[in-house]
Amino acid sequence: MIVPNRENLRRLAGDQWQKLRRQFDDLEALRRRLDYQTYLLAACALIASLLLGIGDLATQGAIARRQAEDLRATLGQVLPPALYDNDVLSNPKLISSAGEATGFDPTEVYLAKKDGEVTAAAFKVLASGGYAGPLTLMLGVDRDGHILGVRVIAHAETPGLGDKVETAKSDWILKFTGRSLDNTSPQGWRVKKDGGDFDQFAGATITPRAVVGGVQGGLKFFERHRQALLAATD
Numbered sequence: 485m486i487v488p489n490r491e492n493l494r495r496l497a498g499d500q501w502q503k504l505r506r507q508f509d510d511l512e513a514l515r516r517r518l519d520y521q522t523y524l525l526a527a528c529a530l531i532a533s534l535l536l537g538i539g540d541l542a543t544q545g546a547i548a549r550r551q552a553e554d555l556r557a558t559l560g561q562v563l564p565p566a567l568y569d570n571d572v573l574s575n576p577k578l579i580s581s582a583g584e585a586t587g588f589d590p591t592e593v594y595l596a597k598k599d600g601e602v603t604a605a606a607f608k609v610l611a612s613g614g615y616a617g618p619l620t621l622m623l624g625v626d627r628d629g630h631i632l633g634v635r636v637i638a639h640a641e642t643p644g645l646g647d648k649v650e651t652a653k654s655d656w657i658l659k660f661t662g663r664s665l666d667n668t669s670p671q672g673w674r675v676k677k678d679g680g681d682f683d684q685f686a687g688a689t690i691t692p693r694a695v696v697g698g699v700q701g702g703l704k705f706f707e708r709h710r711q712a713l714l715a716a717t718d
């Protein structure tokens with residue numbers, strides 16, 4: 485047994501002091517290590533951000549080219565090639581369309597021209613009221629407001645029910661060709677179930693109802709801006 489005399493007490497105090505010093509040194513080492521890890525983390529984050537930025541820059545051009553190709557392919561389906569000799573994609577007209585049925589503001593209108601004269605126009609319409617949200621349509625319209633073609637270019641409708649608006653699934657969307665506000669009455673711009681001219685699908689009325697409304701809205705938009713669009717010379 486250790487007798488608590490003065491010598492023993494001094495040794496005990498010395499041991500405690502050494503222990504405290506060691507802990508303090510450990511803390512210092514830990515703090516230095518923490519500093520280093522912070523810098524390492526910051527450097528990693530910086531390198532990752534730089535790589536992401538470089539990747540984004542490197543793919544931007546390719547993505548833009550791909551989007552232009554998709555758009556050109558869609559325009560090719562709603563604007564007969566015989567109607568134009570210009571580059572339809574270049575210089576689209578931006579029409580302020582707040583509150584109008586296209587759902588876009590501005591609406592980009594692509595003009596087809598032959599010998600410098602506007603022969604047709606194409607533009608996108610957001611058809612609201614679909615089963616799973618709006619459907620994006622591309623409409624091609626001739627000078628007189630007759631539909632040259634309609635395509636659904638984006639939708640989230642149910643496969644097997646609402647997706648019959650795609651040309652790959654049925655020819656329903658082709659039935660709009662030739663229609664205009666003049667040759668189809670306001671009552672006609674509805675699905676048959678609502679007393680109009682257009683078929684609904686078996687068990688799916690909501691999607692065709694939305695598309696019919698969108699197409700009619702698109703024609704009204706064209707009619708309102710027709711004179712200005714036909715007069716475009718640049």
Ligand SMILES: Cc1cc2nc3c(=O)[nH]c(=O)nc-3n(C[C@H](O)[C@H](O)[C@H](O)COP(=O)(O)O)c2cc1C
Binds near residue numbers: 616687691
């Ligand atoms: C899971 C599920 C998915 C549906 N998807 C669609 C759809 O994509 N498009 C559609 O028109 N109706 C869809 N329907 C059916 C509609 O709910 C509705 O019954 C049908 O469009 C008939 O509409 P109506 O009552 O206005 O005639 C779906 C129903 C269910 C249960």
